Amino acid sequence: MAQTATRRKTKPSAAQAQAPATASAPVRVAIAGGGIAGMSAALRLAQRGYAVTLYEEKPWLGGNLASQRDPQSGTFHDVYPHMFSNFYVNFWDIVENELGLKRSRDADTDFEARDSFVFLDRTEGYRALRNASDLKALWQDVTSGVGQLSPLDLYLYLYSMLDLLAHRFHVRGLIELSLNGYVRSRPCVTEPAARMHDAIVMFIWSIHSAGTSAQSYQNFYRHTFGNVQPLLWLLRGSLQQKVIEPLERRLVQLGVKVHKQASVQRVVIDGTRVGAIELHRTEYDERRQRVVVTERKLRPDAFDQLVLAVPPHALGYLADRGQPQRRLTVLDPKLAHAGKRLPAEPIAVLDVYFKKKLAGIPRENIAVTDSDCYFSIIDISQLWPEIEKEGITALTLAASDYWALPSDDDRENAHHMIRELARYVSGFDPGRGWGDPHCDIDWRRSHFRSNKDDVIFVNQVGSWEYRPETHDGRIENLYFAGDFCRNRVDMATVEAAVTSGINAAAALQRNAPNGRGGAAAAPIEVRVPPMVGDAAICALKLLMMPSAYLAKAWLTAGDASAKLTGRDAAADVAQDLTTLARLPYEYAADAIETVGALCEGVFADRAAPTTPAPGTDSA
Numbered sequence: 001m002a003q004t005a006t007r008r009k010t011k012p013s014a015a016q017a018q019a020p021a022t023a024s025a026p027v028r029v030a031i032a033g034g035g036i037a038g039m040s041a042a043l044r045l046a047q048r049g050y051a052v053t054l055y056e057e058k059p060w061l062g063g064n065l066a067s068q069r070d071p072q073s074g075t076f077h078d079v080y081p082h083m084f085s086n087f088y089v090n091f092w093d094i095v096e097n098e099l100g101l102k103r104s105r106d107a108d109t110d111f112e113a114r115d116s117f118v119f120l121d122r123t124e125g126y127r128a129l130r131n132a133s134d135l136k137a138l139w140q141d142v143t144s145g146v147g148q149l150s151p152l153d154l155y156l157y158l159y160s161m162l163d164l165l166a167h168r169f170h171v172r173g174l175i176e177l178s179l180n181g182y183v184r185s186r187p188c189v190t191e192p193a194a195r196m197h198d199a200i201v202m203f204i205w206s207i208h209s210a211g212t213s214a215q216s217y218q219n220f221y222r223h224t225f226g227n228v229q230p231l232l233w234l235l236r237g238s239l240q241q242k243v244i245e246p247l248e249r250r251l252v253q254l255g256v257k258v259h260k261q262a263s264v265q266r267v268v269i270d271g272t273r274v275g276a277i278e279l280h281r282t283e284y285d286e287r288r289q290r291v292v293v294t295e296r297k298l299r300p301d302a303f304d305q306l307v308l309a310v311p312p313h314a315l316g317y318l319a320d321r322g323q324p325q326r327r328l329t330v331l332d333p334k335l336a337h338a339g340k341r342l343p344a345e346p347i348a349v350l351d352v353y354f355k356k357k358l359a360g361i362p363r364e365n366i367a368v369t370d371s372d373c374y375f376s377i378i379d380i381s382q383l384w385p386e387i388e389k390e391g392i393t394a395l396t397l398a399a400s401d402y403w404a405l406p407s408d409d410d411r412e413n414a415h416h417m418i419r420e421l422a423r424y425v426s427g428f429d430p431g432r433g434w435g436d437p438h439c440d441i442d443w444r445r446s447h448f449r450s451n452k453d454d455v456i457f458v459n460q461v462g463s464w465e466y467r468p469e470t471h472d473g474r475i476e477n478l479y480f481a482g483d484f485c486r487n488r489v490d491m492a493t494v495e496a497a498v499t500s501g502i503n504a505a506a507a508l509q510r511n512a513p514n515g516r517g518g519a520a521a522a523p524i525e526v527r528v529p530p531m532v533g534d535a536a537i538c539a540l541k542l543l544m545m546p547s548a549y550l551a552k553a554w555l556t557a558g559d560a561s562a563k564l565t566g567r568d569a570a571a572d573v574a575q576d577l578t579t580l581a582r583l584p585y586e587y588a589a590d591a592i593e594t595v596g597a598l599c600e601g602v603f604a605d606r607a608a609p610t611t612p613a614p615g616t617d618s619a
Helices: 036-047 089-098 135-142 151-166 179-185 191-205 214-224 239-253 312-319 333-341 410-424 494-511 534-563 569-607
Strands: 028-032 051-056 067-069 076-078 111-114 116-121 125-130 232-235 257-260 262-270 273-285 290-298 305-308 348-354 365-368 375-379 394-399 441-449 478-480
Touching (some): 036 051, 036 089, 036 239, 051 262, 076 348, 089 239, 125 135, 151 179, 151 191, 179 191, 232 239, 262 290, 262 305, 262 312, 312 333, 348 410, 375 410, 394 410, 534 569
Parallel strands (some): 028 051, 028 305, 116 365, 305 478
Antiparallel strands (some): 116 125, 262 273, 365 375, 375 394
């Protein structure tokens, strides 16, 4: 919902919400936002016979899951490089059962399995961190030297993840713990282990652990734990060709009307319902890579129900638009906070194509541990078959800390990332600037995106209070979708976005059953992945607890011994001795608390229903 054009004051369009659907007429649904959340909602509703119209402000669908095709070189550039986990059950349901894509460890499938991350350090080189699903992998992890951590520090890092999973958070909202605050409050965490948590969350979600919600991070790992064979999947090709275009074709086959370059600029309240929307045509500024809203107004299709599948800043913008008594905030004042209290960050992405093959780059996702902008690397020339055949190297670099880049000029930032890459990966000439013909980079195919117009929601401490429910009934015919909405997955991921879209479709179906009825009106199901129960997590923590406390005692004693010759030795050693003296009491308290949680978990697991009710989803 870019606001870059100057607009004249105009009256809202006439109400489109007319008489409700009859037994022979389908319920009409308007969906604003053609990202994966809006497309998921449109798919499930259209399959039940709803008359769906989808509006998207860009010239393409997909949102943060989209790709852009360079008209000169024909190369596809994904907006973001995505990693897909096993617990993405609603996403897999769509891409496998609706689009026919395949995932397996075979070489000719659409998704490739990956079992480890690789960390790159200038002095230590490549070090792998595998999924610790068996004792062999656990031993490899603790001896890997990732992040220059000692084996005991890495063991405590892995244990602290289990400790987080076993913890029971009782309060959500404004009173929340940050991940950094929680981790550093635990008796078995060392400073290197805490820094490792910060690096991981910064690489993946572009937010430091001091700002990350510990509850959201725990929720993400609850879904991941037990679903780590393999650790993740990568798409063998561009998102546009493999996922978004086939999904768009499927929607059109089902009768969905898709309007691109159409932006909802106003939502008008009529009593306790949405009565109308105001629609504007948009243009895409290729040079600035952003949408510009024009003065040209479009006529929306008539609708009975509205789904807003737009990002937080756009929702906040819509909430305050229009006449004071007909704004969204009249019925739901909290919507005004969406654009201000639900933060989002850009992750700059650079696709850099080389004129030759670079040696020694692993297939795995690479995180550069001491880069200034927390950048990561994926070698797509070892992933996309069409590039692999060319015999060159093509890398996707992502700078998770966009604001660490040195300039407002995209080309300067892009070449800064290339120079950073050259500090870690040898064998190529980066040139003296973007476009330098006397170097090893194919500038015609390389492409930089700041993504300031495609930001990612970050799960900041305290944001839960302002995240909207799918449908709370205040506005009868309005529903919300997007990974920032409250949903079971919680942490901003593709699965959270898909789940939120299906949640919106399921809630709409319950409140406005389709007039066509029949088999197509089967309840919309929100799938829930299998998860390890609380009792099993607590039992595993109790099993590892003695060794974790012994490791912390050993490291603390070693620190005290090393400080004896320091300048402030007395104070530093006294602090370490105090820590050592507290450990037996903290161990006893932790063990008692964990045993209590284990007992509660046993009864909770026995009482829990084996299958969720259709269309239900809980955060």
